[in-house]
Amino acid sequence: MTVAPPVPGIPVLPHQDRPGISADPEWFRTAVFYEALLRSFADSDGDGTGDLIGLISRLDYLAWLGVDCIWIPPFYPSPMRDGGYDVSDYTAVDPRYGTMEDFREMVHQAHQRGIRVVIDMVLNHTSDTHPWFQASRSDPEGPYGDFYVWRDDDSGYPDTRIIFVDTEESNWAYDVERGQFYWHRFFSHQPDLNYDNPAVVEAVHDVIRFWARTGVDGFRLDAVPYLTEEEGTNCENLPGTHAVVAGIRAMLDREFPGVITIAEANQWPHDVVDYFGTEEAPECTMCFHFPVMPRIYYALRQESATAVRWVLEQTPQIPAHGQWGTFLRNHDELTLEMVTDAERAQMYAWYAPDERMRANIGIRRRLAPLLDASRAEIELANALLLSLPGSPCLYYGDEIGMGENIWLEDRDAVRTPMQWDDSPNMGFSTAVDPGSLTLPLIQTPGYSHLTVATEMARPDSLLHFMRRLLHLRRQHPALGRGDFRLRPTSDDAVLAHTRSEAGPGGETLLCVTNLSSVPRSVRVQAPDLAGMSTTDVFGGTVFPRFDESGVLTLTLGARGYYWLSVTRPDAASGAVAEATWRSTVPGMPSQPAGEGL
Numbered sequence: 001m002t003v004a005p006p007v008p009g010i011p012v013l014p015h016q017d018r019p020g021i022s023a024d025p026e027w028f029r030t031a032v033f034y035e036a037l038l039r040s041f042a043d044s045d046g047d048g049t050g051d052l053i054g055l056i057s058r059l060d061y062l063a064w065l066g067v068d069c070i071w072i073p074p075f076y077p078s079p080m081r082d083g084g085y086d087v088s089d090y091t092a093v094d095p096r097y098g099t100m101e102d103f104r105e106m107v108h109q110a111h112q113r114g115i116r117v118v119i120d121m122v123l124n125h126t127s128d129t130h131p132w133f134q135a136s137r138s139d140p141e142g143p144y145g146d147f148y149v150w151r152d153d154d155s156g157y158p159d160t161r162i163i164f165v166d167t168e169e170s171n172w173a174y175d176v177e178r179g180q181f182y183w184h185r186f187f188s189h190q191p192d193l194n195y196d197n198p199a200v201v202e203a204v205h206d207v208i209r210f211w212a213r214t215g216v217d218g219f220r221l222d223a224v225p226y227l228t229e230e231e232g233t234n235c236e237n238l239p240g241t242h243a244v245v246a247g248i249r250a251m252l253d254r255e256f257p258g259v260i261t262i263a264e265a266n267q268w269p270h271d272v273v274d275y276f277g278t279e280e281a282p283e284c285t286m287c288f289h290f291p292v293m294p295r296i297y298y299a300l301r302q303e304s305a306t307a308v309r310w311v312l313e314q315t316p317q318i319p320a321h322g323q324w325g326t327f328l329r330n331h332d333e334l335t336l337e338m339v340t341d342a343e344r345a346q347m348y349a350w351y352a353p354d355e356r357m358r359a360n361i362g363i364r365r366r367l368a369p370l371l372d373a374s375r376a377e378i379e380l381a382n383a384l385l386l387s388l389p390g391s392p393c394l395y396y397g398d399e400i401g402m403g404e405n406i407w408l409e410d411r412d413a414v415r416t417p418m419q420w421d422d423s424p425n426m427g428f429s430t431a432v433d434p435g436s437l438t439l440p441l442i443q444t445p446g447y448s449h450l451t452v453a454t455e456m457a458r459p460d461s462l463l464h465f466m467r468r469l470l471h472l473r474r475q476h477p478a479l480g481r482g483d484f485r486l487r488p489t490s491d492d493a494v495l496a497h498t499r500s501e502a503g504p505g506g507e508t509l510l511c512v513t514n515l516s517s518v519p520r521s522v523r524v525q526a527p528d529l530a531g532m533s534t535t536d537v538f539g540g541t542v543f544p545r546f547d548e549s550g551v552l553t554l555t556l557g558a559r560g561y562y563w564l565s566v567t568r569p570d571a572a573s574g575a576v577a578e579a580t581w582r583s584t585v586p587g588m589p590s591q592p593a594g595e596g597l
Contacts (some may be wrong), residue, residue, distance in 0.1 A: 007594060009427025009429070010058065011061075013585075015222070016113065018112045018113055020112060021114060021116065021288035025258050029480045029481040030480030030481060031068035031389065031480070033070075033325070033392065034062060035070070035330055035331065036070050037050070037415055038050050038051065038097055038419045038503045041054060041417075041428075042057060043417075043429035043430070045058060046430040047096070047429075048436035050107045050418075050429075051098045051128055052097050053102055055072075056102075056106050059329050060110055060113070062115060065466070065467050065470060068474075069116060069482035070116070070118070072119050073120050073182070076093070076094060077089040077094045079189075081557060085120075085222065086126070086128075086189060088130045090126075090207040091207060091314055094262065100415055107216060108215070115217050118217060118218040118219065118220055119211060121211075121220065121221055121222065122223070123223065124192055124224075125191055128189045128191055133148060137175055138177060138178075138376060140180075140437075146158075149192055150180045150183075151180060152181070152591050154185070155594065156172070156229075157183070157230075157233075157452065158230075159232065159233065159235075161234065163360070165334075165361065167187065170185075170364060171183070171322065173191075181391055183229065189272075195227050195241075196258065201244060209255065209256075216259070217260065218261060218262060220264050222357075224245060224284075227240070227245075228240035237265075237271050239329065245283045246277060246281050246282070248261065248319060249282050251499045257354075260281075260286060262285065262287070262288065262325055263283070263288065264288055265288065266290045266335055266338070268291060268314075269314060269339060270316055272289070276322035279439040282321055284322070285325060286322065286325045287318075287322065287325065288326075288389065289323040289325065291339075292308065292312065292328060292388065293328060294312045294326065294334065294339055294343075295307040296345065296384060297334070297350075297381075298339070298343060298380055299515045303493055303515055304492045305513070306492055307343075307367070308384075312497075313486065315389070323590075324389050324394050325390055326393075327385070327392065327395070328382070328395075332362070333362030333363055333364045333411060334546075336575050338350075338364070346361070349372055351363050351365065352365065354406065355563040356406040359397040359413075361543050363405040365414065366395075366397070366398065366402055366403060367395070368447070369400045376559040378401065378464060379462075380513060382469060382557045383469060384495070386470075387479055396418055397419065399450065400461075401464065403447025403448070404447075405418070406443050407441075416442055416465065417439060419455035420452050427451065475537075476537060477507075478499045478500060478509050482498075482499035482509070483498075483499065483501070487510070488523055488525040489522050490523040491521075493516035494514050494515070494516075495513045495515065496497070498510070507565060508565070510524070510562075511563050511564075512524060512564070514561065516558065519557050521556075522561075523552070523553050524552045524553075526550050530548055530550040531548060531581070535564060536562055537564065553573065
């Protein structure tokens with residue numbers, strides 16, 4: 001049965017089940033996250049700005065796609081000088097997006113569909129328009145006088161790097177009213193909170209409590225490495241910062257058990273791993289793994305798995321309670337902070353030859369244009385992402401291959417309205433004046449025609465491929481919670497690894513990825529799997545066995561990949577595996593992965 005869309009822009013979808021939220025406290029390990037930028041996702045009232053009611057109207061689409069959790073960037077009142085990350089009120093919804101009642105209804109409706117909700121919590125700084133900062137400026141001796149980091153001169157913390165090197169010259173800014181300098185790690189209109197003040201810590205706890213009571217399932221903790229300062233250091237990853245994060249975790253575990261936290265820490269893995277805390281003193285449930293992302297792009301152009309293999313080998317073990325978060329793109333620039341100078345120069349040459357494609361120390365482009373709209377490379381990158389350690393996060397619009405607008409300012413290049421259908425404003429909004437839209441629609445040839453509706457109408461589209469991939473991952477939880485082990489290969493162009501889940505019903509999957517633009521024949525070494533059978537999980541085709549020494553020989557097409565289920569020779573036949581899989585996701589093709597999807 002199909003239903004007609006209640007408002008323009010919503011694709012016609014099959015009836016969607018409403019399973020509700022499971023009681024599984026480990027849900028995040030197998031979840032696929034989806035970042036929905038609220039102001040650019042769906043506009044319900046025709047004012048040109050996406051809103052909460054618009055998001056509610058698209059929840060059936062996200063459930064159909066196979067999304068387990070929505071991540072919503074800041075929707076708080078804000079002067080919008082930094083895309084909403086300059087918060088002027090932590091405990092309200094910006095009227096452009098709706099009301100608190102709308103927010104609670106959105107959480108309720110998402111939960112009915114089995115979709116959880118994670119929201120951004122901007123811990124490091126506020127907007128300079130926030131009442132706390134205004135009170136701190138005007139009344140230094142008052143209750144908010146010490147809510148920010150003030151000094152009589154700008155000589156403090158000289159060993160601290162400037163993050164936005166293309167816009168800021170100092171981490172200090174002078175305030176005429178107070179007659180002092182205030183500290184800011186990001187833009188000068190975003191003063192840093194003073195976490196050495198216990199009142200600030202308690203105020204932030206109250207803010208988190210406020211939103212946890214609405215039923216949200218987690219918080220992405222923005223810019224966590226920079227919460228505290230100390231002379232003689234680079235003011236990153238300090239013990240005081242970890243104490244603040246651990247305090248938030250303890251409060252949530254005590255008052256809102258099951259609510260997760262995700263650390264946004266653009267650091268090397270050996271530093272980021274500390275944000276998981278310990279079993280005795282846990283900090284974050286998940287941490288984003290930033291360094292692996294640019295190396296996927298590097299490997300594609302180098303046509304070698306070496307860069308990806310290297311960064312995975314540099315990734316330390318994490319506590320049992322933790323999970324990595326991975327991504328290919330998001331609302332920010334593709335950061336190149338975690339690569340060498342030579343690698344950065346090469347990445348710019350490959351992916352950002354035009355200066356306007358660059359921002360800060362990174363590249364402000366979307367996934368499809370980055371990969372020259374190569375369907376094979378887009379598929380490979382997503383298949384690799386969904387098989388690596390951690391829970392993947394997709395960026396809205398990337399499932400249809402949306403384009404970018406490098407002529408917009410800063411990160412707005414990748415924050416344009418979602419493209420739903422071929423009606424005016426591409427189904428994003430019913431606004432009469434296109435100039436009233438939050439950002440201009442994509443007009444670039446080759447990308448302006450891409451919409452959810454057109455992609456849904458084509459069984460061989462990228463959208464249908466992404467849906468199949470997400471549902472397939474859901475059927476194989478070892479890809480989310482299984483142990484990870486790199487496997488030696490005879491060809492540097494090919495990355496091979498296993499994901500293994502112990503215990504009754506546990507599964508072992510061998511994931512093999514050819515980063516080369518030409519076919520490869522490769523030998524994968526896994527002595528512990530000697531004599532085991534393999535079956536392609538995409539189509540159920542029986543593949544060769546590992547020989548008696550644990551070597552498996554495979555041939556992969558250009559940019560080809562396989563997810564192979566590894567079983568004992570007497571396990572269920574490939575035909576049974578195929579029938580089981582095809583019954584769970586209608587339309588699943590029978591070809592091997594990367595060979596015709």
